Amino acid sequence: MSKLIKLDEGYKQWISELSERFRISQLRASVRVNSEMLRFYWSLGRDIVVLKAESKWGDGIIKAISQDLQEAFPDVKGFSITNINYIKRFYLIYNQLDTIYPQIEGKLKNTDKYICPQLEGELFSIPWGHHKVIIDKYYQAPPKALFFVRKTIQNNWSRSILLNFTGTDLYEREGKAVTNFGVTLPAIQSDLAQEMTKDPYNFDFLSITDNYREKELKNALIQNITKFLLELGTGFAFVGREYRLQIGCTEKFLDMLFYNLNLRCYVVIEIKTAEFDSDNVGQLGTYVAAVNHILKRLEDNPTIGLLICKTKDNVLAQYALEASNQPIGISEYELTKLYPADFKGTLPSIEDIENELKDNLHR
Numbered sequence: 001m002s003k004l005i006k007l008d009e010g011y012k013q014w015i016s017e018l019s020e021r022f023r024i025s026q027l028r029a030s031v032r033v034n035s036e037m038l039r040f041y042w043s044l045g046r047d048i049v050v051l052k053a054e055s056k057w058g059d060g061i062i063k064a065i066s067q068d069l070q071e072a073f074p075d076v077k078g079f080s081i082t083n084i085n086y087i088k089r090f091y092l093i094y095n096q097l098d099t100i101y102p103q104i105e106g107k108l109k110n111t112d113k114y115i116c117p118q119l120e121g122e123l124f125s126i127p128w129g130h131h132k133v134i135i136d137k138y139y140q141a142p143p144k145a146l147f148f149v150r151k152t153i154q155n156n157w158s159r160s161i162l163l164n165f166t167g168t169d170l171y172e173r174e175g176k177a178v179t180n181f182g183v184t185l186p187a188i189q190s191d192l193a194q195e196m197t198k199d200p201y202n203f204d205f206l207s208i209t210d211n212y213r214e215k216e217l218k219n220a221l222i223q224n225i226t227k228f229l230l231e232l233g234t235g236f237a238f239v240g241r242e243y244r245l246q247i248g249c250t251e252k253f254l255d256m257l258f259y260n261l262n263l264r265c266y267v268v269i270e271i272k273t274a275e276f277d278s279d280n281v282g283q284l285g286t287y288v289a290a291v292n293h294i295l296k297r298l299e300d301n302p303t304i305g306l307l308i309c310k311t312k313d314n315v316l317a318q319y320a321l322e323a324s325n326q327p328i329g330i331s332e333y334e335l336t337k338l339y340p341a342d343f344k345g346t347l348p349s350i351e352d353i354e355n356e357l358k359d360n361l362h363r
């Protein structure tokens with residue numbers, strides 16, 4: 001702050017507002033720069049494909065393009081041979097979507113000079129580094145590639161989080177829970193609620209020993225609540241664990257209570273380390289009804305229940321849900337990274353490590 005006007009509060013406020021406006025303009029400028037760069041990459045990739053550059057000028061054309069563009073623009077990064085190959089694949093992978101999704105207006109024919117608005121808004125909205133991760137993983141699977149583009153936009157994923165989710169079969173798991181949402185929720189909320197689910201949920205982010213108990217699993221999830229929220233998906237806000245409800249003269253405790261900002265409703269989650277039992281639906285349905293009566297406000301949508309168990313018989317689960325008038329989903333969880341029960345006992349103590357270090361220093 002300038003010493004000349006440091007005592008003027010109006011000036012301080014003005015400078016603060018100017019600083020915030022400048023930060024916003026920087027952000028908008030960076031978004032525009034990224035978008036324009038991706039537009040150029042798309043057009044370059046299209047030209048290479050449409051002109052049949054490699055057939056016309058030989059296999060060395062990518063190297064030639066790289067050298068000529070770097071010579072023309074020596075201060076610009078992004079014209080390496082590797083990156084131009086990515087650019088070509090960027091066009092090829094998403095240009096295939098005109099045959100996969102014929103309902104999209106403005107099909108992406110090879111002779112097009114543009115990309116349809118719906119796809120343009122998605123593809124040109126995430127950083128190039130994210131695109132390279134997706135291309136590496138899903139070049140042969142355009143629907144999966146577009147799925148992860150959309151997930152990146154919806155959740156504002158960093159590149160590391162995107163990379164993490166590409167290794168969890170999210171495309172295959174999302175929306176796959178056994179539910180009765182179609183008959184217990186309005187159509188719009190039903191579709192969103194179904195999309196919210198996964199089956200199975202991946203709990204491999206936990207460090208937990210073999211032969212764990214239900215309480216240990218719940219404790220581990222709470223201790224890793226940030227990663228658990230990422231696995232649950234966008235819009236979840238944690239309300240509490242062992243959430244107490246006074247139902248008449250009876251005191252009940254919900255395993256976990258969340259609020260989903262996208263669905264605008266409470267979500268009651270019950271965790272079971274055993275195989276699914278139809279009795280679980282009755283218990284969870286009671287909790288869902290109680291939350292509707294006790295916590296739900298007029299502006300909230302109906303509460304949803306989600307039961308996550310070790311294993312389930314899908315037919316039994318579906319029959320159990322048909323007997324319930326509360327919206328409930330049933331999923332499994334997978335937890336493959338288990339440690340032996342005596343794992344901690346096999347590790348050296350701090351004292352052992354210190355003594356070993358001392359011995360090494362004196363040798």
